[in-house]
Amino acid sequence: MTTTRPASSEKEMHKKWIIRGERFIQAFYRLVQTVKIHQGSNPILMDCAKEFNNAVLQWCDEDDNLKVQVSRYRFYLQNEKLLYRKQFAGVINNALDFFERLGLHGLRFYMSINRIPPERVLAFGNLLNRAEQQDTPLEWLVEKFTEEDFPWIEIIHDIGTHLQGADRSRKETGRKNYSYLLASVKEVTKKLTSGQRAGLRKPVRMIQNMIDLMMVDEPLFLALSTVRIYDDYTYTHSVNVALLSMYLGKQIGISRSSLERLGICGLLHDMGKVEIPKQILNKPGKLTAEEFEVVKKHSINSVRLIVKIEASQDRKSKMLLPPFEHHLKYDLSGYPQSRRKKPLSLFGRIIAIADVYDALTSPRIYRLHAVSPDRVLELMLEKAEKDFDPILLKVFINMLGIYPIGTILQMDKGRLCIVIKTPNGIDAGARPHALMLVRDEQGEFKKGKVVDLSEKDPDTGNYRINIIKSLHPSVCGIHPARFLI
Ligand SMILES: [Fe+2]
Ligand SMILES: [Fe+2]
Secondary structure (H helix, E strand, O other): OOOHHHHHHHHHHHHHHHHHHHHHHHHHHHHHHHHHHOOOOOHHHHHHHHHHHHHHHOOOOOOOEEEEEEEOOEEEEOOEEOOOOHHHHHHHHHHHHHHHHHOOOEEEEEHHHHHOOHHHHHHHHHHHHHHHOOOOHHHHHHHHHHHOOOOOEEEEOOOOHHHHHHHHHHHHHHHHHHHHHHHHHHHHHHHHHOOOOOEOHHHHHHHHHHHHHHHHOHHHHHHHOOOOOHHHHHHHHHHHHHHHHHHHHHHOOOOHHHHHHHHHHHHHOOHHHHHOOHHHHOOOOOOOHHHHHHHHOHHHHHHHHHHHOEOOHHHHHHHHHHHHHOOEOOOOOEOOOOOOOOOOOHHHHHHHHHHHHHHHHOOOOOOOOOOOHHHHHHHHHHOEOOOEOHHHHHHHHHHHOOOOOOOEEEEHHHOEEEEEEOOOHHHOOOOOEEEEEEEOOOOOEEEEEEEEOOOEOOOOOOEOOOEEEEEOHHHHOOOHHHHHO
16 A cells, blocks of 8 residues: 555655756856856856856755766766756766866865855856866866865865776776677687587677677777787677677667677678688788689688587578678679679678778788778768668768777877767767877877867867877877777
């Protein structure tokens, strides 16, 4: 009789919590934006300051302060992840970007804010905006907070061990999953080629873990696909193709069980390459016609090996077509040729896109100049309709952005940065966020500040940061995964 009441009141409290969180972030972002536009005692400014105070105070009923932290592009209020409704996504992302540009992990607002005149709240908003223009925003901000009088605010310098722990452990899990997945495809391939029995239990479990990760942390998932292990090219490539294919599959709304099958097909698509002599596979320079004929056999070799896997006929039959088709082009040219005139399967078309993208962005012995990810996408777009399904390719480019995660950009004054976050949705064509790379005394690259490359100078309308060109990471000796994962 009484069981429904606590549940509904809990639901009610949860809803209130969400609304309070949304209200605070909205008030915060409105404050920093409004002080940019208005000055003096404009009533809009006064209104913003009051709303900000109230939005903080509604949190101080239970505690004497409000703790706001950022970790992996998420807000945490009083140590709890901020959940929000769809219509607040825009303002919340903008506020997150703002924290990120300042290099700010968090702020604590004390209840004494209720005695603070609106002018001081506005001064706080102004200070944050001025900090954004500095080379080292956070250090500048800390200095100003000490010089000027803001006893009601405190800068949180680290994200707290529990949040940091969650962040680190996710990265750690991602790294582990990647290497387990790599090991599992290696193991299956080696067993099958040496005549031993092999099943898919381990690879399937690893693919499932990867799908879980993709659902909670897309940037990390994409960052994992930038891993390159040169000694293990074929296997690294297989894992990356599996990840990119699943990510593309998710964008077009494929069900979870189908994503799992797509991941396995991606993982096994090049298995047949183990049967190609290494001197042909790694030959620097152009292959002879005979050598190319040998290479062309790998799609069918992959199918032959998949048939040997210990799994139900039904399961295996669903895994044969995409690896067979992965070098067939959208117009049905490519290889292996057959008399079939049916269009390629959806998974075959997805894997073909992920395959070419990963292969062209990986520096190989036979390719003297590695091509940067954005240039690869341009080259692929030129071949849409002929080589690739044009709609899927568009979705793929949209999901990766004009400068995909891991792209190295050269900016003016010879500065370098690495793309760490790409816009998506309606902003997909916008410029990304990047991490500045600074050389230390030993000439090694280390992390600098995060910059928003889409920012424009309000006076000139020009981008604040000029992008000169994109570079392949190998050209400057940078391993993107080191900075991303
Ligand atoms: Fe292949
Ligand atoms: Fe491949």
